[in-house]
Amino acid sequence: MLVSLFICPICQSPLHPAADTWRCDGSLHPKQTSHPFDVARQGYVNLLPVQQKKSKAPGDSQQSIIARQRFLAAGYYQPLRDLICEQLAQLLGQDKANTDHDNSEVNWLDIGCGEGYYTQAMAQQGIIDNLIAADISKPALVELAKASKANGRLWYQQENKNEIHANKMAIYPLVTSAAHLPLRTHSMHGISSIFSPILPEIFADMLTADGYLIIAKPDIGHLMTLRESLFDSVREHDSDKFLPTLAPYFTLIATHQVTSALSLPADALADLLTMTPYAYRARAENRQALLASAETTAFNTEAKFVVYILQKTADNAHG
Structure with missing residues (x-):
């Protein structure tokens, strides 16, 4: 691993990865200050x-991410x-x-x-x-x-x-x-x-x-x-x-x-709506009507x- 691949987002000095804390060497900081970044x-x-x-x-958001995980995993x-x-x-x-x-x-x-x-x-x-x-x-x-x-x-x-x-x-x-x-x-x-x-x-x-x-x-x-x-x-x-x-x-x-031709049951269709801007751009009644119809018949569309x-x-x- 090249130690100089990363740079500090605060002072742009070379940033060195480590298992617990990443630290820059402070070489480009006016006071030679080293900035730490903890690994979660x-x-x-x-x-x-x-x-x-x-x-x-x-x-x-967390809600959007979880919906996308389910949809993509399918x-x-x-x-x-x-x-x-x-x-x-x-x-x-x-x-x-x-x-x-x-x-x-x-x-x-x-x-x-x-x-x-x-x-x-x-x-x-x-x-x-x-x-x-x-x-x-x-x-x-x-x-x-x-x-x-x-x-x-x-x-x-x-x-x-x-x-x-x-x-x-x-x-x-x-x-x-x-x-x-x-x-x-x-x-x-x-x-x-x-x-x-x-x-x-x-x-x-x-x-x-x-x-x-x-x-x-x-x-x-x-x-x-x-x-x-x-x-x-x-x-x-x-x-x-x-x-x-x-x-x-x-x-x-x-x-x-x-x-890709998609045939989406109601739960997959709900996830697709949640992971896209359609979730908040469309009128609530339109979303609800669409999801209700998918409870009985899978919704067909194409991903292009x-x-x-x-x-x-x-x-x-x-x-």
């Missing part, structure tokens, strides 16, 4: 200073997860084949990782050494850290893996702001943003030369029958509207679409996603 018992580290919080409890979005992992393995596999990565570690950032449904699947690919799981929601990181710990994947659990062929893949669950990432610039080989913020300049700063960016968004027609049942007028997803903002920093190298694969351009390889 579940295994996450809170690197979100109070001044970076926009609310008392930013990010997804496999409804597994085709998307499989596609993302397939693309990630292909990109990093090509890199390992074309360059000498034997003596360097592969670092990947999953931004807006939530409770880690996609993060844990990425970890299973066996091709990433350090997987930074970042989200502003503390309840989400609690769940991700607990799962990572149960699977023996937390960074401090890797110290005992001394076998020659042991998989020393390490997950670092961090509560942090996407706009103020506590990471050294040009240290990530790839970034995934799955239904999460798109920050072109920050992503370019984080990535190594020729680093990769995987973005997943809802596609045109995503959950269309559901939205038609909830709203009087439906605005279509403009999936690629963010691409021009990435153009100065990234080259689009591939686009993939995935569609688009996945963009981008690479940092040569012009921005050093800045």
Whole structure:
């Protein structure tokens, strides 16, 4: 593990992970002050200073996270997860084949990782050494850290893996702001943003030369029958509207679409509503009518996603 991979969110000095407390060395602080960040018992580290919080409890709520866990565990979005992992393995596999990565570690950032449904699947690919799981929601990181710990994947659990062929893949669950990432610039080989913020300049700063960016968004027609049942007028997803903002920093190298037919009983439909903005944007009577009908007949809709694969351009390889 590169000791200089992380930086202090307060003074930007190099930040050193440890099993109990992370500490910066204070080298960039005017008074050489060292800042400590305790590791929570579940295994996450809170690197979100109070001044970076926009609310008392930013990010997804506990209720939303639990609903999403149940819904995703049922496999409804597994085709998307499989596609993302397939693309990630292909990109990093090509890199390992074309360059000498034997003596360097592969670092990947999953931004807006939530409770880690996609993060844990990425970890299973066996091709990433350090997987930074970042989200502003503390309840989400609690769940991700607990799962990572149960699977023996937390960074401090890797110290005992001394076998020659042991998989020393390490997950670092961090509560942090996407706009103020506590990471050294040009240290990530790839970034995934799955239904999460798109920050072109920050992503370019984080990535190594020729680093990769995987973005997943809802596609045109995503959950269309559901939205038609909830709203009087439906605005279509403009999936690629963010691409021009990435153009100065990234080259689009591939686009993939995935569609899944969903047949949702009432409990799964309730979870889907809870984990999406539809939970509070739709009128209560529309939600109740929809859930009532699903008690007798499963609700049918389609999940449609688009996945963009981008690479940092040569012009921005050093800045």
